[in-house]
Amino acid sequence: MSVLVYTENWDGKFKKLSFELVSYAKQIADRSGTTVTALSIGAVDEAELKKLGNYGADKVLSATDERLNVLINKAYASVIAEAAENEGAQVIIFANNFTGKALSPRVSVKLKAGIASGVNAVPSSYDPFTVSKKVFTGKAFANVVIKSDKKILTLFQNSVEIAETGGDAAVEVFSPALNDADFATKVLDVNKITGKVLLSDADVVVSGGRGMKNADNWAPLEELAAELGAALACSRPVSDEGWRPHEEHVGQTGKIIAPNLYFAMGISGAIQHLGGVSSSKCIVAVNTDKDAPIFESADYGIVGDVQKVLPELITAIREMKAS
Amino acid sequence: MKILVCISNVPDTTTKIRFTDNNTAFDATGVQWIINPWDELALTRALELKEASGEAIEKITVINVGPQTTEPTIRKALAIGADDAVRIDAVPEDAYAVASNLSSYLKDNPYDIILCGIDSSDYNGSLVGGMLAEFLDLPSVSSVSKLDIDGGDIKLNREIDGGSEVLSTVVPFVAIVQKGIAFEPRIPSMRGIMMARKKPLNVVPSGGEAALTEFVSYDLPPAKSACKMVDAENVKELVDLLHNEAKAI
Numbered sequence: 165m166s167v168l169v170y171t172e173n174w175d176g177k178f179k180k181l182s183f184e185l186v187s188y189a190k191q192i193a194d195r196s197g198t199t200v201t202a203l204s205i206g207a208v209d210e211a212e213l214k215k216l217g218n219y220g221a222d223k224v225l226s227a228t229d230e231r232l233n234v235l236i237n238k239a240y241a242s243v244i245a246e247a248a249e250n251e252g253a254q255v256i257i258f259a260n261n262f263t264g265k266a267l268s269p270r271v272s273v274k275l276k277a278g279i280a281s282g283v284n285a286v287p288s289s290y291d292p293f294t295v296s297k298k299v300f301t302g303k304a305f306a307n308v309v310i311k312s313d314k315k316i317l318t319l320f321q322n323s324v325e326i327a328e329t330g331g332d333a334a335v336e337v338f339s340p341a342l343n344d345a346d347f348a349t350k351v352l353d354v355n356k357i358t359g360k361v362l363l364s365d366a367d368v369v370v371s372g373g374r375g376m377k378n379a380d381n382w383a384p385l386e387e388l389a390a391e392l393g394a395a396l397a398c399s400r401p402v403s404d405e406g407w408r409p410h411e412e413h414v415g416q417t418g419k420i421i422a423p424n425l426y427f428a429m430g431i432s433g434a435i436q437h438l439g440g441v442s443s444s445k446c447i448v449a450v451n452t453d454k455d456a457p458i459f460e461s462a463d464y465g466i467v468g469d470v471q472k473v474l475p476e477l478i479t480a481i482r483e484m485k486a487s
Numbered sequence: 488m489k490i491l492v493c494i495s496n497v498p499d500t501t502t503k504i505r506f507t508d509n510n511t512a513f514d515a516t517g518v519q520w521i522i523n524p525w526d527e528l529a530l531t532r533a534l535e536l537k538e539a540s541g542e543a544i545e546k547i548t549v550i551n552v553g554p555q556t557t558e559p560t561i562r563k564a565l566a567i568g569a570d571d572a573v574r575i576d577a578v579p580e581d582a583y584a585v586a587s588n589l590s591s592y593l594k595d596n597p598y599d600i601i602l603c604g605i606d607s608s609d610y611n612g613s614l615v616g617g618m619l620a621e622f623l624d625l626p627s628v629s630s631v632s633k634l635d636i637d638g639g640d641i642k643l644n645r646e647i648d649g650g651s652e653v654l655s656t657v658v659p660f661v662a663i664v665q666k667g668i669a670f671e672p673r674i675p676s677m678r679g680i681m682m683a684r685k686k687p688l689n690v691v692p693s694g695g696e697a698a699l700t701e702f703v704s705y706d707l708p709p710a711k712s713a714c715k716m717v718d719a720e721n722v723k724e725l726v727d728l729l730h731n732e733a734k735a736i
Contacts, residue, residue, distance in 0.1 A: 174649060235647070237617070237627045260613075261648055265605065266629035266663075269582070269617030278583065278699030281612050294703070299610050303504045305706045306610070312699040349626045349660070352642075353653040364648045368736070392736060403666075410632070410667045411646060416500050416608060417524045417666055425735040436500050442708065446735045448725070449714070459714045464728055468719030476722040481736065484726050 167193040168253035169221070170244055171202045172263050177212060179365060180326065181259055183219045187327045188319050189257050190220025191286050196254070201225060202333070203247045205232050205240060210335055217333030219326065225251075225338035231347060234354070235263060239346035241270035246340045248275060253314070260318040261364060268318050277314035284323040284443075301416045301439030321364070322422040322443075363412070366395035368425045369444075371414060373399040373437075375430020375451060375470050379407035384474040385429060391481050397421070399431045415440035430470040433458025450474075488636075488658070489546045490533045491598035493589060493615065494564055495523035495579075495607040496557040506705045513609075513705070520560050524672070525604025527567075529662075531669035533602060534568045536636055543636075546570045548598070552577050552585045558688065565683035566675035572686065577693035581700045582614035588695030589615070590622030599658040600641075605630060605665040610702070616663035626660045632667030 169189040171182045189200045202221040204213055206228065213224045227243055244267060248256050256271065258264035260282045272279045280295045284305065287295040292309045298320060299306045363369065370389040372382065382396075389396050396412055403413035414421050416436035422443035429450050431437060438461050441447065449462035450473050459465045466473055498504075499519040507514040522530070530549065537544040549564040550573040551557050561572045575592055579585045593601070603616030620627035632651070633644035643654045643662060675683070717725045729736045 234652075237620070237629060241621065262630045262646060263648070265613040266617060266627070269586075269614040270621040270627065272583065272614070272699075273586070273618050273621035276699070278581070279612075279614060280700060281614055296706070297611075299702075299705070300498075300502075300504045301500075301608060301611060302708070304506070304708070306702045307704045307706070309701045309703050310699065311701060349628055349654055349656040351652050351654050354650065355652070356650040362649050404671065411651075413666060425729070425733070434501075435503075446729070446733045448729065459716075461711060462714045463712075463733065464725060465714045465716050466719050466722070466725060467716065473719060473722055477725065480723040480726040483723070484730055484736075 165198045166201050166251045166253050167196070167198060167255045167257065168248050168251050169200060169202050169257040170267070171204050171216060172259065173204060173206055173208045173212070176208050178215060181261070181321055182216070183326045184321070184324060185257055185259055185319055186216050186219035186221050188286065188324045190327070190329065191324070192255055193220070195286070195290065198254070199223065201251045201253070203227070203244060203338070205243055207233065213335045214333060217331045218328050220329045220331060221333040222331070224333045224335045226335060227338045227340055229339070229342060231342060234351040235266065236347055236349050237266045237270060238349070239342060241267050241274060242343060242346055243340040244271050245274040247338060248314070256314070256316045258316070258318045260320045264318045268316050272316050275314050276312060277316045278310040278312040279316040279318070280308040280310055281318040282320045283317045284320045286324065302420060302442045303439055320422065361389070361393060361395040363395045363397055363414070363419055363421060366423050368392045368394035369397050369421060369423045370394045370427045370429065371397035371399065371431060372402060372429050373431030374401045376402070381471065382408070384471070384478065388427070388474060388478050391478055399437050428458050428462065429474065431458055432456045433461060488540070488544045488599045489548065490537070490544060490600045490602065491593070492526065492530045492533050492547065492549045492564070492569065493601065493603045493619070494526040494530070494549050494551050494560070495604070496520050496551060496553055496560040497523045497607055497609045500524065500608055504707070510705050511703065520557070522560055522564055523604050523607045525606060525665060527672040528666070528669045529602040529604055529664045530564055530567060530569060531673045532634060532664065534673065535669065536634070540636065548573060550575070550589065550592070552579045552588045554578055561688060562683050563675060565686045565688070566679040567673050568679060570686065572688045574688060574690050575693060576690050577695065580698035582612040582618055583700070584695055584698040586615045586618035586622055588693055589619050591694040592691060593623060597659060601659070601661045603661065603663050605663050616661055620661035626656050627663060628654055628656055628660065629663040631662045631664045634662055634664065634668060
């Protein structure tokens with residue numbers, strides 16, 4: 165028996181998200197009296213794999229066949245299911261990101277394991293196995309009972325504390341059976357975003373709405389983001405107008421995020437937008453309309469014109485950093 | 488070539504979410520029901536592909552797993568332009584049961600391209616498309632923001648954390664689509680609404696496996712404390728608060 169956690173890598177490196185997943189797996193394993201096995205797929209060096217031990221992985225399986233250097237859903241799901249069976253995993257954990265959403269449902273069917281996706285806490289009960297997840301785009305939480313013997317959880321990012329255990333993980337090579345028929349999908353080209361903080365990694369997010377007036381007004385938002393090491397985001401009208409790429413759209417039909425600090429600049433706060441950002445730990449809103457719904461969800465607010473407030477905000481942050 | 492679009496019947500995205508029966512059930516009182524937004528985009532892209540294909544794409548079918556109350560939403564999909572519809576007569580208890588029901592129908596009624604939205608705006612599972620692909624042993628490409636058919640070649644763009652990729656795959660396959668797949672959803676025309684009444688909506692009995700999970704109760708997020716307002720003439724105070732009080736910067 166064990167808890168298996170799939171730890172994705174980005175160009176051979178793990179991220180904060182990976183360590184959060186292992187920390188989460190460790191809490192469940194401790195409570196169940198079992199161990200944590202992390203599974204890594206793709207080329208990751210031993211020193212990097214060893215890092216997972218520091219967050220509670222007892223063992224790290226490393227599958228490095230070069231056909232697995234790109235994500236092919238069908239092939240990866242077979243690899244993960246095989247590892248889960250070898251390890252006798254009762255609980256399998258994924259991130260609730262694009263990769264986790266791609267793979268976890270396939271593994272669920274392979275293992276007949278019930279899934280709770282987008283969970284935001286450790287299970288509240290282990291018998292019956294009950295865990296809380298976000299529903300209605302963050303407008304509510306559901307308590308889900310998983311009835312099958314094997315269980316899959318996909319963890320919503322920034323849900324649990326990362327805890328260093330100082331542990332050491334044994335790294336083992338894992339050579340899964342690969343089936344040619346699983347590789348019918350091919351990756352032809354990869355376009356990586358470089359030189360920008362990714363929305364999925366960001367502790368601080370600077371977001372612009374219709375109140376920014378037009379695409380040419382984004383420079384001060386970019387400057388604020390650079391000052392804070394923040395990622396850029398936008399509301400739906402902004403991406404629909406083509407002022408910003410749709411990858412930056414946060415809200416019900418875009419990305420759901422939970423940073424430590426979210427700046428809503430010229431965003432009125434339609435219910436669909438709030439769903440995507442309401443789990444942010446601190447929300448700052450600047451809007452000309454004092455009755456804008458965003459102020460009901462914000463922690464700090466300024467009624468004013470974003471174009472006027474932004475340069476002053478940047479100056480004040482620089483002064484604060486300099487002092 | 489035939490395209491299937493899986494649609495979910497969900498509360499309008501502006502719905503105020505409430506629960507009933509001691510927080511064990513969603514309160515559907517007064518709720519307007521719509522096609523799940525991503526499924527609507529999938530349908531829109533399917534129609535664009537069909538129109539551009541000449542005769543190559545002969546049919547677009549929409550399918551839903553749900554009780555009879557979902558039929559107005561299915562009719563809307565027909566009004567937007569789907570050629571026919573299937574409703575599998577079952578209460579959608581969880582993603583596993585829904586995908587199992589879909590797969591049991593599709594094993595006897597195959598399609599070349601199966602489109603699912605990446606998420607449903609009610610229970611936010613992001614699961615049915617991937618599960619369906621696995622039940623049918625088909626390739627799946629997820630977080631798809633672009634889908635093109637050039638002759639027999641299928642080309643897709645998918646978003647990954649930190650970029651995007653261009654992929655090819657082979658029919659039959661499942662594409663799990665998100666924003667970008669179509670610019671904006673189509674709205675039914677008056678003619679479309681009239682025609683939708685005459686289009687076939689086939690009801691088939693449930694034939695899937697039982698659910699593996701159960702949603703037992705719901706909680707609303709704790710009420711937010713009042714927003715602390717800062718004067719627009721004193722932006723420095725905001726930075727002080729974020730630094731010293733919120734400890735966020």
